[in-house]
Amino acid sequence: MDASTLEQRIVRYGDLVPCRTAFIDAHTPGSNQKENFTIIGAGVSESPDQYVHIRETPGFNIGAAGQPPRCTNSLHTHRTAEVFFVHSGRWRFFWGEHGTDGEFIAEPGDLFNIPTGIFRGFENIGDDYGMLMAVLGGDDAGGGVIWAPHVIEAAREHGLVLAENGKLYDSKKGEQLPEGIKPMPLLTPEELKQFPVVHENAVIPDYVARYRDIEALARQAPLRVLGADGWLKDKPGFEIDFLQRGQVGLGDAYRTDRHEILMVHRGHWRVTVDGVSATLAPGDTCAVPPGSERVIEPTMSGETALFLVRNTDDPAGPTHVD
Template sequence: MDARIVRYGDLRPCKTAFIDAHTPGSNQKENFTIIGGGVSESPDQHVHIRDTPGFNIGAAGQPPKCRNSLHSHRTAEVFFVLKGRWRFFWGRWGNAGEVVLEEGDIFNIPTGIFRGFENIGTDYGMIMAILGGDDAGGGVIWAPQVITDAKDHGLVLGRNGKLYDSKKGQSLPEDVPPMPLLTDEELKQFLEPTTRDVVPEFVARYWDLMALSDRQPAKVIGAEGALKDRPGFEVELLSRNSIPDEFHAHDRHVVLMPMRGHWRLRYDNGPETVLNPGDTALVKPGERHALAPSMTGEASLYRVIETADPAGLTRRLA
């Protein structure tokens, strides 16, 4: 059981995970790869659990005013805010639309748009990420200006998806060309949706979900969810009265991600432990387990369940 739990306090960050790691304004980011290989471009990235249950789990930690540069993925990218206050923005230049998320809010970002995010709170912030597919979509697609700016600060991305840092004496191998910038024709494939296009169908607010989680799990992402999408996994929010404290099992992988409070996880005829906010636990198919808050007070937990939907794809706006 311990081998499939990653504690918040044990998370190992990488500060050079992506091409904007030296770019002013983005150079204080910390990236975490929790379950699966993730999309890091750096060999320095530590992977906590390499098993991939059909999706990847990661996180980003940033101090105030630090931002993640504009990029896109080929598969689903879902964030919920664990700590802090965050602004998400999107579009070719990041000015097509934006939304501010508070702690517990969740954002299922549609594919086919460039997106970025920044910590607009007053303290170090943390967002948890769910990336669709076993290979997390094959990497990151960067807006052209991100690659150009990074080169001015010593980082070059190879066509092989790996970073080379001139500050460490590295350079592109002779047989590896630089990652080409997207052409004008390719850029036309990326959408420019407004805030009104995105927020109603792709953002769910924590306190709305908490209200819906009384006496049953709140369906967040899935065919029956508040966000009706099928990206290769379903997401539910559990609170104190959502499920009985009884042993049960799922026929697919489940990931438990506490948001608030402390949760007791027990295995049938086996060990038990307590999960805390920021912890991540992987439960394998068929494992009988029970889950319940272990203390009084506010308690909430995001539960991610693998589905048979193909390739971790999320909905693309028309």
């Protein structure tokens, strides 16, 4: 691997290309200022305007949501895992068909493995633009997004119609559903009853990892934050480790037959792949291919933090381990 090839496998935070028409709530007041980013894999965008930085999927997708203060991402669900960590900002997560089943406040560095099969939304409640980084299970991210019925109805009032083929049509641009294509049907009351009601006391202990707790537990060695043998026990087709300066073995060369995605949260890091090095800054993402020799090490003193996402042999899906 040469330097240019390695650089092609790095998505710089400052180079992220946003899409403001990615989903059905793009015109709905309160949600119409959000920006969506597809970093690795095709993601779940409903818009052809979505830019994809790295199309290769390692068994999961990496995306991000950027939102100004008081901007909300509407209630939806996925068929596979959705795991967030807060890169910046202060966020309120809420869930349930109407967002009333539970909520919690997430700070920078917090990780949330949202239970599969529940409607979820999130709002930037901080004072500045905030960024959430997301890992979605599966190469095709489970076949798209399932929206709460009231979200689809509100979108229609503001000119956006989601078709049964999963594509958005914008009447403000003069677009109409093609002949023979029907609108996406709303979930029926009977179908909605199949979605579980999950309250806060069942979510916080088993699905949330607070950044300060992660730091404390990972002082001596890399910490498996999420995985079959992780702090948060799950098998969604990937696992997530946390790296920081001072850990035993950090900076040693190793090989693996797995895809590894490096997502920098704090500090600057050097990644060396088959003898070629590059420096990663906060918000940068690097896709390290299987079989290559790699060295991962911080390049500065002070606070450093990096989330490493690795594919596993587990099928993507609702596979939470109790």
